[in-house]
Amino acid sequence: MIRKPWLGGLLLALLVTAPVRAESYRLGDLEIRDAWARASAPMQKNGAAYLTIVNHGGQSDRLVAVEGDVAGAAELHASTVDAQGVATMHPVDGIEVPAGGEVVLRPGELHIMLMDLRRPLAKGASFPLQVRFERAGTVAVQIEVRAARDMPAGGHGADGAQGHKAH
Numbered sequence: 001m002i003r004k005p006w007l008g009g010l011l012l013a014l015l016v017t018a019p020v021r022a023e024s025y026r027l028g029d030l031e032i033r034d035a036w037a038r039a040s041a042p043m044q045k046n047g048a049a050y051l052t053i054v055n056h057g058g059q060s061d062r063l064v065a066v067e068g069d070v071a072g073a074a075e076l077h078a079s080t081v082d083a084q085g086v087a088t089m090h091p092v093d094g095i096e097v098p099a100g101g102e103v104v105l106r107p108g109e110l111h112i113m114l115m116d117l118r119r120p121l122a123k124g125a126s127f128p129l130q131v132r133f134e135r136a137g138t139v140a141v142q143i144e145v146r147a148a149r150d151m152p153a154g155g156h157g158a159d160g161a162q163g164h165k166a167h
């Protein structure tokens with residue numbers, strides 16, 4: 001006997017939609033979502049923020065600058081791992097967002113480097129960053145601070161933590 005088969009479907013739907021997703025922002029043809037930063041350790045000098053940019057338009061754009069009073073400066077960085085497995089990172093002029101494509105900033109890869117944090121990044125808090133694109137202009141994005149262990153699977157880059165002591 002099948003009792004209330006719809007209940008299972010309802011519960012499944014709730015489970016699927018339950019995870020809290022960061023807000024998404026629209027700026028012209030660009031959509032910015034999943035904006036987050038890793039919680040900082042006490043006395044940590046630099047932090048890192050990440051986001052996903054989707055370009056729904058037919059022309060490419062470039063992420064060219066990020067600003068926010070949470071840090072002394074914000075830079076766009078790329079991380080690379082050399083043949084010896086040593087992670088290094090370097091500033092980049094901009095990050096291309098191809099027409100109809102998307103770019104994901106994530107630990108161990110492209111990231112927004114928050115230099116000289118003015119206050120610790122506490123899990124559960126959030127802070128605004130001004131994100132500027134060459135064509136689309138500037139949008140204020142609220143960055144959610146997450147615990148390091150909440151990072152997406154597969155990413156374990158050093159940016160924002162140990163790796164940035166070299167700065």
Ligand SMILES: [Cu+2]
Binds near residue numbers: 077111112
């Ligand atoms: Cu960096």
